[in-house]
Every structure is written in C-alpha cells, then in structure tokens.
Amino acid sequence: MIMKGINYVTDNKNRKVAVQIDLKIYGKLWEDFYDNMIAEQRKDEEKIPLKDLIKTLKEEGKLDESI
Template structure:
C-alpha cells in the first residue's frame, strides 16, 4: 500500500508500521481520536451545562 511500510523482526514478523503523514495524516488523526474515545468509553460523564456552570464559576472566582 502506497505510503505505508512495515518494520519486521528477524523472523519476518511485522512489529511496527510507518505511515506517511502527508498521505494519511488526517486519517491517522481520526483513527487515533477513535482510539482515545474508546479508551475513555467507561469513564463517568457529566452533563454539558454542569461543566459550563463549573467553568464559569471557576473563571469568575479567579478574577
């Protein structure tokens, strides 16, 4: 596949991949974002308005 190379060990097994960022930079970023989201899947969530209120309250306390 153009823009993708594999690194192999002495037994010929693929151990790493090199991705041309000029060719696949956006796709790689999307892929990594997906991995990060999957990693946080089971974390507790907060309501958006609750977060906004907390940030605004913190910001006004700093002033």
C-alpha cells in the same frame, strides 16, 4: 498488497510490530484513527452532563461567563 506511504516495522522473526504512516498522504485518515482510539480508551469513564461541565469551567475561569 503494497501501499504507498505505509511501512511496517518487523521484529527479528519478521513479525509486524508497528507501522509507519506518511502523514502527507494519510494525515486526515490518521486524525480519524487517533480520535477513535481516544474515544475507545475513554468509553468507560464517568460521563459529565454538559451543563455541569460548563458551570465548572466558568467557576474555574476557563470559560467566559457570557456563554
């Protein structure tokens, strides 16, 4: 099946090793795909409660005290 805006990069044995995506066509889909990749990579990271994060950001001056 050939999809407009999708091109495969192959190695010297004609195995697919990468893909090029036309962002004009699939930009929104790519954003969702990328967000999912980041979430998957971070799934085992330590979780920080939101209230602790807000407190730290305020202490560092990165968040307005009124929040």
